[in-house]
Amino acid sequence: MRFKSRLRRFGLLAVAAGLLAPLIFVSAQQQELPKNPPYPDSAESIGQTVRGDEAAAKLAPELRMLYDQFAGRSRGGGPLAFSADQLDQMFSIKPGEENPFVGVAVTVSANTRIADLKKYGAKVYWRMNDVVFADLRVRSLEDVARETYVLSIAAAKAAGIPPFPKVEKPPSIELPDRGGNRPGAVKLDNEFNARGLTGKGVIIGIVDSGIDWRHGDFIRPDGTSRILYLWDQFDESFDQSQGRIGAKPPVLFEGGDAGPGTVYTNQQINAALKGSGKVNSMDYNGHGTACAGTAAGNGRAAANGDGAGAFTGVAPEADLIIVKAGECEEIKPSYFLGTIWIAQMAKALKRPVVINHSLGRHLTSHTGDEPDENVMNLLSGARKPGVAITVAAGNEAQFSLHANGRFGPRRPGQADTEGTKFELFVSADRTRDITLLNGYFHREDEWGLAIQGMNGLLTDEKGEPCFFYIRKVNGRVQVLLPKRARKPAYFDAFAEWIIKNSELAEKEERFDKLSILLPPGTYYLLGFGATEKVSRGAFDLYLPLFQEGGFVIGAAKRHMVGSPGNAANVITVGAYDFRANWFNQTNAQTIFNLNLGNISNYSNPGGPRDGGVYKPELAAPATYTISSLSQATSAAHARCRGQNITTGLGANAITPGGLHIAWEGTSAAAPFTAGVIALMLQKNPGLDAAQIKSILTKTAIRGDRFVGAAPNPEWGHGKINPEAALAATPAGGRGQKQRKTSAR
Numbered sequence: 001m002r003f004k005s006r007l008r009r010f011g012l013l014a015v016a017a018g019l020l021a022p023l024i025f026v027s028a029q030q031q032e033l034p035k036n037p038p039y040p041d042s043a044e045s046i047g048q049t050v051r052g053d054e055a056a057a058k059l060a061p062e063l064r065m066l067y068d069q070f071a072g073r074s075r076g077g078g079p080l081a082f083s084a085d086q087l088d089q090m091f092s093i094k095p096g097e098e099n100p101f102v103g104v105a106v107t108v109s110a111n112t113r114i115a116d117l118k119k120y121g122a123k124v125y126w127r128m129n130d131v132v133f134a135d136l137r138v139r140s141l142e143d144v145a146r147e148t149y150v151l152s153i154a155a156a157k158a159a160g161i162p163p164f165p166k167v168e169k170p171p172s173i174e175l176p177d178r179g180g181n182r183p184g185a186v187k188l189d190n191e192f193n194a195r196g197l198t199g200k201g202v203i204i205g206i207v208d209s210g211i212d213w214r215h216g217d218f219i220r221p222d223g224t225s226r227i228l229y230l231w232d233q234f235d236e237s238f239d240q241s242q243g244r245i246g247a248k249p250p251v252l253f254e255g256g257d258a259g260p261g262t263v264y265t266n267q268q269i270n271a272a273l274k275g276s277g278k279v280n281s282m283d284y285n286g287h288g289t290a291c292a293g294t295a296a297g298n299g300r301a302a303a304n305g306d307g308a309g310a311f312t313g314v315a316p317e318a319d320l321i322i323v324k325a326g327e328c329e330e331i332k333p334s335y336f337l338g339t340i341w342i343a344q345m346a347k348a349l350k351r352p353v354v355i356n357h358s359l360g361r362h363l364t365s366h367t368g369d370e371p372d373e374n375v376m377n378l379l380s381g382a383r384k385p386g387v388a389i390t391v392a393a394g395n396e397a398q399f400s401l402h403a404n405g406r407f408g409p410r411r412p413g414q415a416d417t418e419g420t421k422f423e424l425f426v427s428a429d430r431t432r433d434i435t436l437l438n439g440y441f442h443r444e445d446e447w448g449l450a451i452q453g454m455n456g457l458l459t460d461e462k463g464e465p466c467f468f469y470i471r472k473v474n475g476r477v478q479v480l481l482p483k484r485a486r487k488p489a490y491f492d493a494f495a496e497w498i499i500k501n502s503e504l505a506e507k508e509e510r511f512d513k514l515s516i517l518l519p520p521g522t523y524y525l526l527g528f529g530a531t532e533k534v535s536r537g538a539f540d541l542y543l544p545l546f547q548e549g550g551f552v553i554g555a556a557k558r559h560m561v562g563s564p565g566n567a568a569n570v571i572t573v574g575a576y577d578f579r580a581n582w583f584n585q586t587n588a589q590t591i592f593n594l595n596l597g598n599i600s601n602y603s604n605p606g607g608p609r610d611g612g613v614y615k616p617e618l619a620a621p622a623t624y625t626i627s628s629l630s631q632a633t634s635a636a637h638a639r640c641r642g643q644n645i646t647t648g649l650g651a652n653a654i655t656p657g658g659l660h661i662a663w664e665g666t667s668a669a670a671p672f673t674a675g676v677i678a679l680m681l682q683k684n685p686g687l688d689a690a691q692i693k694s695i696l697t698k699t700a701i702r703g704d705r706f707v708g709a710a711p712n713p714e715w716g717h718g719k720i721n722p723e724a725a726l727a728a729t730p731a732g733g734r735g736q737k738q739r740k741t742s743a744r
Contacts (some may be wrong), residue, residue, distance in 0.1 A: 022342045046454035051078075055145035060154045061515040062090065063104070063141055070099060070138040083433045086545060092332050094159045101135040103156030103333030107369035108132055112149045114255045119366065120144050120400065121258045123709035125337050129376060131371060133337070152506070154371055159331040159359040161209065161287050162562065162667055164394040192722045197415050199315025199678040200683070203228065205355035206286030206671070207335055209282055210324035212630035213269055216301030217293050217313070217657070218320065225269040226298070229345060232281035232324040233261040235334055235742060244277050250341050250393055259337050262325075284631040285328050286645030287546035290663050293628025293669035295678070301628065301659045311626045311660045314675025314722075315682075321345055321353075328640035331359045336372040336564070343379045343387055352386035352681040356674040357570075358667035360394045360562025362401060362544040365440045365511050367609060373567035381569035382690035389570040390674045390690065392635070394562035394604035400550035401543045402560050407447070407527045409534035418450075419527040422541070422554035431548040438544060439514035441527075442536035445507035446473050447457035448528040449514065449539075455521035459486045470498060471530040472512060477502040486703040499697075522552075558713045561606040561615045568613045571677070571693055574603040575622030575669040576719060582626060582662050585654040590662070591744060598706045598718075606715035616716040617693060618674075618700045619671035627668070629654060629661040676722045684732030699724035 030098025056064050069081040087093040106117065107130055114124050114132070120143060123135040133156060136144060145153055210232060211218065218226050237245040238261075246262035264272075264279050283289045292313075299312030307466050325331050333386060335388045339355055346353035348670030364370050368377075380387045407419035426435050428642050443449040450469035452458075460466040461484040469480040479495035481487060494517075503513040540559065543549055565572040581591040600623045606615035631643040645663055653662045677692055687695075699716030702710035710718045 018285065022596045030090070045182065053066045055142040056500065058145040058150060058152050058617050060152075061503050061513060062157075063102070063153060063155050064501055065497075066102065066138055066155075067141045067364065073144075076399055077596075083431070086436075087333050088159055088330060089160065092330060098308065099137050099139045102138050102510060103158075104134055104141075105155075105156055106132045106134060106144070107151040109149045109151065110151075111646035113427055114714060116147070116667075117144065119602060125256055125259055125334070126252050126340060126375075127256070128375060131374070133371070133375075135334075138531065156333040156336075157361060157363045157372060158333045159286065159335055159361045159564075161326060161329050161331065161359055162392055162665055163329075172445040180436040184511070184535075194679055194722070195683075195726050195727075197679040197682050197726065198317075199296060199318030199675065199682055200393070201351060202315065202317045202318045202678040202681045203321055203346045203349070203351050203353040204292075204315060204351055204671075204674055204678050205321045205323070205339070205346070206288055206295070206332075207294045207325055207338045207342070207355065208291050208321045208359065209328070210283035210288045210630075211283040211292050211322045212283050212286075212289045212628065212632060213264075213279060213281065214273065214288060215293075215628050215630070217297035217299060217628040219273070220298075221300070221301060221698065225266055226296070226318075227268050227269055227271060227320045228349075230264040230269065230279070230324070231259070231261060231282055231338060231341060232264070233334060233338070234327050235257065235262040235281050235323060237278075237280045238262040245280065250344075252337060252340055254560055259341075260334060269448075281324060282632040283324070283630040284632050284639035284644065285326065286661070287326075287358065287631035287635040287667060288322065288324065289629040290645055290661065291356060291377060291667060291671040292322065293660075294625055294668055295350060295356060295675040296320060297628045302657060311655070313630075314672055315626070315678035318678045319351075320676075326359070326373065329643060335359065335376050338380065339376065339389070346387070348423055352685040352687075354388040354390060354674045354677040356390045356577070357564065358392040358670050359564055359666075362393060362396070362560075362562055363438075364512070364563040364566070365438075365540070366542070366554040366559050366561065366563065366566050367440075367510070368509070368563070368566035368568050369612075369614070370563050370566075373525045373564045373570075376567045380689040382688055385686045385688045387689065388681070388687075388692050389567075389675050390670045391565040391570045391572045392562075392675065393565055393572050393574045393606065395575075395602040395667070396546055396562070397450040397557065397602050399546040399603050400552070400555035401546035402540065402556045402558075403526050403551045403554045404538065404556045406537045406539075406542045407529045407534065408537055409532045410529045411532040414529070417529045419537075419539075420554055421524060421526045422551040424518075424525060424543075424549065425521045425552050425574070426518050426520045426549035430596065431520060431545070434517040434519050435548040437516045437518055438542045439516070439539060440511040440542075440630075441472070441514065441539045443510060443512055444533075444535050445537060446530040446533040447471065447512070447539065450526050451516075451529060452524040453518075453521055454523065455519075455658045456488070457521070457523075458486055458488075458491065460649055461486065468495075470502075470514060470516075471528075472502075473502065473530050475505065476502065477514075498560050533547075551627040558605050558607040558642045560604040562604065566609070566615055568609075569689055570609060571618075571671045571673065571689070571696065572606070572616040572716075573666060573670045574605075574619035574714065574716065575600040575664070575666045575722075576603070576619045577731075579624045579626070579662070584662075585651045585656055585658060587656055590649070590652045592624070597704070599714045600664065600666075607713040608711070608715065614711045614716055616719055618673070618716045618720050619714075620672045620720045622669040622672070623664040625664065625668040625672065626655065626660050626662050629659055638711050664744070673720060676720065676725060679722070679726055680729045683726065683729045686689070686732045687729070695725050695728050696720065699728050
C-alpha cells in the first residue's frame, strides 16, 4: 500500500498535496546540497517530550509504535504504522495476528517475582539479574509498564540470516570436464596442518535455520547421528502428539516457562534414521545445514563422483547441538534462548562448546549493549572456561545503511556548530509505506538534527522545501518549524510521533535514541549543537531496513557489523575470497574471476569500540566454501518461496553428487572459525573466550598486500591462521599425538 493510500485509509483526506504528489528522486548531480539552515531561534515549537512516570515512557520506541498500532491508536493519529513486511522482519509478527506475542526484555526491581509478570499472560523464559526475557501480548504492554516494579521494557528484536550476496545471472563460465582434477584432488586454500586434532570431545552449537539430520556428513561410520540434540522452535510435534513425538522443549531456569517447539534427542534421531521413529524438523532454507557442514561436516556423504571426504568440515569429529530458530530468512527473537540452552547442555555434559551465530540485524546502536548481546557476554568471556561464541559480521557492506557525523557546541567562535550534510533516498519501489531511520547521540550532549524533505514534506511561503528541526534541550526533545513554514495536515501527527518515540538515555545507558519514520523520497540531513552543552558531538544514523533506501551522500563504510556481532565477548568474523572454481551439477566447471585472498566485497566493515573492543576480530575463508546441502531446499519443499541457499547460482553451485553446495558470506566464515576454535578446545578444553580471542588475533595474518596494517575496519586483526593458532594453543590435560592432516 502506498503512503497516500494509507493516509486515506486512516481518514486523513485533507493531507497536503505536497506529500501526495509523485515522489521524484533529486540526484546530487541535478541539485546541489542546500545551504546550512538558519538556527531555529525564532522557530515555532510543535511540542516536546513529557515523560514523567507514564507507562509509555517505559516502552522502547518501537514497542510504543507497536502498541499504538495494535491498540488502534494509530488509526486516529496518522499513517505511522509498521507494514506487514516490517512487522515480520522486526518482530516475527505474521499477517492476520490481532494481538500477537512479542519478545521483550523487561527490567524489573530486585524483589520482583516471576508470578507478577505471568498474571498478564507472559511466557517467561529467562532471568538475568534484573532483566526478564519473556513473550508478552502486544496489547498488554502498557498494562505491564504501569506496574511499579517494571522499570523499562525493551524489544527482543528478530534477527535475520545475512542476505546472500546474490547475482541475477551467475557470472560463471562453464567449461566441459576434460578429465581435469575432480573436487578434492587439489589442495585447497583452507587445508592446513590440524596437528591431529579433529574436534573430538568438543560440542559445536549452531543457532540457525535447522539442519538436514539425514545428511551423511552428520552421521558416524556406525550409522548413528552426531547430533546430540535438535531443538526446533517452530515444530509443535511434541504438543500436537501429546508427547509421542520428540521431547518437551527446555525450561531454562526454575519457575520459567518451556520454550517454543520440540526437542529431539540423539536417541530419537537415531531411531528415525533407522525408520522406527519420527523427527519432523527440516531445514528448508539450507543455511543452518551449510553452517554445520562448514564447521563440522565429516565428508561421508558421497554420490555421483563426489568421493567420500571431498568436502570435509574443519572439525569432522565434533558433536553437534542444533537450534532451529528460523524457518526461512528470518530468525525469531527467541533465538538467543537456544544459545543459553546449548551452553547449559554442554555444561551438563561437562564438555567444551563453541556456539555459532550466522545471523544479525541493524535495529541497534551497533555498540554491543542490546539485551541478547548482554546474554552472550554473560555466557562467555574471561574466566568462563570451555565456552566460546562466534558471530558473522554480516553481508551488507555494499548497502549505504550508515552515516555518521560530528558537530560542535553552539557558542561564539565555534566554526562547526553544524556537522556534515547527508543526502538520504528512500525508494518507492522498495517500500510502499515508510521506512525507519534511527539516530544515536551521546547522552551528555544537547544535540539537534535538521531535516529537509524534497518531496513536499514541508515548504516555506514560496512553496520551496525547507528544514524542520529536532533537538534535545534541558532533557526534552522538541520538533521545531520555521515561522513561515507551510505544514501539511499530517505534520503535527508526524512530529508528535517523533517526540513520543524518542528515547533519552537513562541510568547507565550511553546514547539518546531518535526514531523517525520517513515516506519514500529524497531528504537532506545534518546534525548540529543545540546549545553550548556539547562534549562529544559525534552521532550515528542507521537505516535498519537497509533494502528500503540508502545514504546517497555521506555514507560511512564503518561500524556496520550487525548485532549480536557487536557483543564484546563474542568473536565476530568477516569474509575473504579463497576458492574460484569447482565442478557443478551439470558436470562442468563454475569459474569466478576472484582476487583470491582479498576481503569479500560484501563483508561488513567495523572498527574500534569503547573498552578496547575491535569488530570484526578477524576474517576467515568464505567465498566460496563447499559445504553440506539440505535436501529440503529442493523444489519439492518450496516452503521459503524459492528463497534459500540455492538462490542465485542454482545448479552452478551444487556439486555433481547433489549433496554439497558452494556458498559464500560471513555466514560461512563464522562457522569455519567455530571449527578452528573446536580444534583449540580439543587441545585445551579449559580455554576461555578471552584466551581464544587473544590467540586468534595475535596469530592472524597481517601486513600482506590484502590485509595491510591491522587492526583495520575490514579485516579486524587480520586473516585467520589456523596452523599458527593451533601451534600457539597451550596443551591442556593429556597431550595430543600430532600428525599432519587436512581440516577439510
